[in-house]
Amino acid sequence: MKNRFAIIVAGGSGTRMGTDAPKQFLSIGGMPILMHTIRRFRAYSADLNVIVVLPVSQIPVWEELCRQHQFQEAVMVIAGGKTRFQSVRNGLQSIETEDGLVAVHDGVRPFVTTSIIRNSFETAERTGSAVTCVPLKDSARLIHADGSSQAVDRASYRLVQTPQTFQLALFKRAFEVEEQPFFTDCASVVEYAGYPITLIDGSYDNIKITTPEDLEIAEQKIRSAH
Numbered sequence: 001m002k003n004r005f006a007i008i009v010a011g012g013s014g015t016r017m018g019t020d021a022p023k024q025f026l027s028i029g030g031m032p033i034l035m036h037t038i039r040r041f042r043a044y045s046a047d048l049n050v051i052v053v054l055p056v057s058q059i060p061v062w063e064e065l066c067r068q069h070q071f072q073e074a075v076m077v078i079a080g081g082k083t084r085f086q087s088v089r090n091g092l093q094s095i096e097t098e099d100g101l102v103a104v105h106d107g108v109r110p111f112v113t114t115s116i117i118r119n120s121f122e123t124a125e126r127t128g129s130a131v132t133c134v135p136l137k138d139s140a141r142l143i144h145a146d147g148s149s150q151a152v153d154r155a156s157y158r159l160v161q162t163p164q165t166f167q168l169a170l171f172k173r174a175f176e177v178e179e180q181p182f183f184t185d186c187a188s189v190v191e192y193a194g195y196p197i198t199l200i201d202g203s204y205d206n207i208k209i210t211t212p213e214d215l216e217i218a219e220q221k222i223r224s225a226h
């Protein structure tokens with residue numbers, strides 16, 4: 001099996017959540033969200049090299065949380081950057097080889113499943129990339145510059161999640177580009193660099209905890225699982 005890495009990005013400050021603590025440290029089911037996410041990747045493979053990217057100022061807070069929760073998963077901690085792109089790039093620079101696969105996952109998506117992670121590695125090994133997504137359940141409209149709107153064919157769109165998994169050699173080359181304002185995820189970077197993107201099925205359960213409502217949903221999901 002090829003070298004397998006996971007970069008779990010948790011370098012943001014959670015402005016939309018609006019809490020003092022960064023949202024990745026907020027507790028669901030009695031444990032910080034980020035620890036749930038790391039455990040999901042560890043459950044996929046004990047041999048996976050897990051890199052966790054954190055805001056530099058929060059690294060001592062994370063170490064204290066690990067002590068409090070007796071959280072002993074072996075992970076490499078790396079300082080993040082101002083944007084998600086920069087945080088991914090910092091994580092990537094800590095990987096010395098170009099031989100293998102890397103999954104990038106949001107630290108605030110704690111409900112990712114082993115089967116999604118496995119499928120993302122297997123697909124990326126075959127095709128170069130695996131980007132998790134789901135179809136739209138709601139109708140969608142395009143907003144024009146003058147404020148008017150127009151129905152679009154929702155079957156032509158997907159909502160993109162993480163993990164997004166890539167062959168390391170192409171991913172490293174893709175991240176040599178200058179950062180662009182439309183880089184909202186890794187797929188947009190890889191596509192900009194000229195590589196094709198393979199989509200794989202995600203899950204409506206694989207939510208990104210972004211706003212306070214998401215935190216309530218996450219707490220209920222954890223409670224109902226126990």
Ligand SMILES: Nc1ccn([C@@H]2O[C@H](COP(=O)(O)OP(=O)(O)OP(=O)(O)O)[C@@H](O)[C@H]2O)c(=O)n1
Nearest residue numbers: 009010011012013014015016082083084087107
């Ligand atoms: N400079 C950044 C910004 C974001 N992220 C991470 O990217 C993931 C998805 O980003 P998002 O949900 O937008 O998190 P925040 O940037 O923290 O939230 P907000 O945009 O509301 O400030 C999160 O796990 C976040 O910690 C990161 O590693 N480094």
Ligand SMILES: C[C@](O)(CO)[C@H](O)COP(=O)(O)O
Nearest residue numbers: 084106160161162184185208
């Ligand atoms: C990577 C991502 O989670 C895919 O949906 C998303 O693009 C992150 O976006 P955000 O602006 O950082 O919330």
